[in-house]
Amino acid sequence: MTLIDGKQTxxxxxxxxxxxxxxxxxxxERAPHLAAILVGHDGGSETYVANKVKACEMCGFTSTLLRFxxxxxxxxxxxxxxxxxxxxxxxxxxxxxxxxxxxxEQKVTEAVDPAKDVDGFHPVNVGKLSIxxxxxxxxxxxxxxxxxDRYGIQTRGKHAVVLGRSNIVGKPIASLLxxxxxxxxxxxxxxxSATPNIKEICLQADIIVAALGSPAFLTADxxxxxxxxxxxxxxxxxxxxxxxxxxxxxxxxxDNVAPLCSYITPVPGGVGPMTICALMKNxxxxxxxxxx
Amino acid sequence: MTLIDGKQTxxxxxxxxxxxxxxxxxxxERAPHLAAILVGHDGGSETYVANKVKACEMCGFTSTLLRFxxxxxxxxxxxxxxxxxxxxxxxxxxxxxxxxxxxxEQKVTEAVDPAKDVDGFHPVNVGKLSIxxxxxxxxxxxxxxxxxDRYGIQTRGKHAVVLGRSNIVGKPIASLLxxxxxxxxxxxxxxxSATPNIKEICLQADIIVAALGSPAFLTADxxxxxxxxxxxxxxxxxxxxxxxxxxxxxxxxxDNVAPLCSYITPVPGGVGPMTICALMKNxxxxxxxxxx
Numbered sequence: 001m002t003l004i005d006g007k008q009t010x011x012x013x014x015x016x017x018x019x020x021x022x023x024x025x026x027x028x029e030r031a032p033h034l035a036a037i038l039v040g041h042d043g044g045s046e047t048y049v050a051n052k053v054k055a056c057e058m059c060g061f062t063s064t065l066l067r068f069x070x071x072x073x074x075x076x077x078x079x080x081x082x083x084x085x086x087x088x089x090x091x092x093x094x095x096x097x098x099x100x101x102x103x104x105e106q107k108v109t110e111a112v113d114p115a116k117d118v119d120g121f122h123p124v125n126v127g128k129l130s131i132x133x134x135x136x137x138x139x140x141x142x143x144x145x146x147x148x149d150r151y152g153i154q155t156r157g158k159h160a161v162v163l164g165r166s167n168i169v170g171k172p173i174a175s176l177l178x179x180x181x182x183x184x185x186x187x188x189x190x191x192x193s194a195t196p197n198i199k200e201i202c203l204q205a206d207i208i209v210a211a212l213g214s215p216a217f218l219t220a221d222x223x224x225x226x227x228x229x230x231x232x233x234x235x236x237x238x239x240x241x242x243x244x245x246x247x248x249x250x251x252x253x254x255d256n257v258a259p260l261c262s263y264i265t266p267v268p269g270g271v272g273p274m275t276i277c278a279l280m281k282n283x284x285x286x287x288x289x290x291x292x
Numbered sequence: 293m294t295l296i297d298g299k300q301t302x303x304x305x306x307x308x309x310x311x312x313x314x315x316x317x318x319x320x321e322r323a324p325h326l327a328a329i330l331v332g333h334d335g336g337s338e339t340y341v342a343n344k345v346k347a348c349e350m351c352g353f354t355s356t357l358l359r360f361x362x363x364x365x366x367x368x369x370x371x372x373x374x375x376x377x378x379x380x381x382x383x384x385x386x387x388x389x390x391x392x393x394x395x396x397e398q399k400v401t402e403a404v405d406p407a408k409d410v411d412g413f414h415p416v417n418v419g420k421l422s423i424x425x426x427x428x429x430x431x432x433x434x435x436x437x438x439x440x441d442r443y444g445i446q447t448r449g450k451h452a453v454v455l456g457r458s459n460i461v462g463k464p465i466a467s468l469l470x471x472x473x474x475x476x477x478x479x480x481x482x483x484x485s486a487t488p489n490i491k492e493i494c495l496q497a498d499i500i501v502a503a504l505g506s507p508a509f510l511t512a513d514x515x516x517x518x519x520x521x522x523x524x525x526x527x528x529x530x531x532x533x534x535x536x537x538x539x540x541x542x543x544x545x546x547d548n549v550a551p552l553c554s555y556i557t558p559v560p561g562g563v564g565p566m567t568i569c570a571l572m573k574n575x576x577x578x579x580x581x582x583x584x
Contacts, residue, residue, distance in 0.1 A: 127419030131459050157488045165470055167423050178457055178482055189481040190470055196449045
């Protein structure tokens with residue numbers, strides 16, 4: 001069994017990006033610039049955005065954090081997005097989700113210029129990903145593909161079972177695994193809350209991507225020996241022994257499943273660290289596209 | 293075994309659309325207007341476009357056919373598209389594919405205003421379909437969903453196996469069958485040329501959508517008794533006994549598979565006639581959206 005080290009892989013990728021950015025700057029080019037909009041003071045969002053800003057520093061990017069109070073109007077937020085769309089010094093930007101209830105998240109997502117949509121959430125990027133065209137791939141699926149790629153895992157003709165049909169993980173990772181590409185070319189099955197026989201289907205899987213958000217859902221009796229298991233779950237489970245009061249729990253019963261696997265990602269330290277890398281890759285790509 | 297009559301269902305839907313259009317016109321509103329661009333003189337394209345014009349007449353739509361010679365430049369074609377995008381009297385339009393080799397089909401597809409893209413090929417519509425947002429659904433998948441719906445076929449929790457991963461059939465029908473909707477809520481598996489064990493997977497299917505373009509590919513030994521079989525194949529096979537010199541052959545070995553099925557679509561007369569209906573529905577929807 002090989003433990004897929006997302007933390008190390010993410011560090012490697014960030015170093016590669018930093019080297020590329022250093023070379024750009026040495027050539028007299030401007031460094032990539034990522035802006036982030038953060039509305040309100042949600043604890044999770046604060047952490048995520050802080051980690052993104054930190055990753056920008058590690059990659060040699062310029063970053064700008066735009067903070068707004070919880071009570072910002074939708075109109076004002078859309079005006080800020082419009083300003084970032086037109087600001088040539090900004091290569092890409094994100095609007096950290098979730099947003100307060102009085103703001104329409106879909107409207108906000110669609111207001112972002114697809115050419116700066118480094119989160120890959122705009123329907124144009126979602127559509128291009130499905131069609132197989134160059135695009136900004138959303139972070140988690142992109143990170144999973146990078147892990148499969150960097151670990152040299154053969155995917156062609158393999159049966160990949162995706163648990164979960166969310167717009168940000170399940171659907172796009174299913175699309176990517178289906179494409180004529182390596183990693184890709186899998187037979188892909190998507191299971192979800194309405195699937196009656198998940199165990200039976202998982203037992204056929206060569207690759208399982210668990211993205212249900214249901215702690216320890218995937219148990220050893222559901223996994224074929226030799227399978228590759230990618231755990232996307234990050235549910236916060238109360239844990240009095242931790243300073244934070246919680247621990248992150250994946251969708252996989254790791255201790256019992258791991259011995260069966262050829263490869264498995266841990267939680268934390270698996271897919272999680274890769275997602276920010278994907279954002280950095282997209283921002284670098286946005287910068288290069290603008291250079292052209 | 294119930295034979296799904298696509299021809300009759302399509303006729304019913306067109307009648308319903310015609311009634312709605314007649315009511316619109318009686319209220320003093322303009323009828324929906326579909327324009328089609330046809331480049332060159334490809335036999336198949338001529339037939340398809342003629343059928344679309346005929347369907348417009350049946351539905352009470354205005355239609356405009358814009359014909360251009362094979363040697364039209366990409367620039368000139370894009371200018372025509374721009375003109376249609378800006379023409380308020382046109383609710384929706386299509387550019388009949390394939391286009392001559394010197395024209396970039398993807399560029400043309402992306403030049404169409406998504407709000408007039410009644411073929412549903414623009415990445416924005418592809419992305420919205422994937423996300424589950426209101427959009428113009430592409431014709432074949434939309435027609436299949438209508439057949440499942442009109443025949444009251446229960447899909448929730450069923451295992452749907454899609455054979456083929458094309459951008460216009462396989463991927464979007466997989467997306468639609470996956471959505472939280474009825475028809476929908478299926479566990480969905482997509483198989484394709486790189487799938488080594490198609491037979492084994494098909495035998496698990498409650499619903500099979502065959503869209504490989506491989507005549508009589510799906511044989512009786514691949515189908516579970518009671519399955520629903522939707523045949524999207526329309527390969528022209530030489531047939532000296534026909535006036536046309538060919539007959540349309542589906543992806544299903546119909547004579548041997550049909551007795552096993554709970555429902556099956558024939559070729560011709562199954563999915564085929566439904567695709568033009570979907571185009572008419574999209575055009576009507578475009579007209580109504582503009583009214584708002």
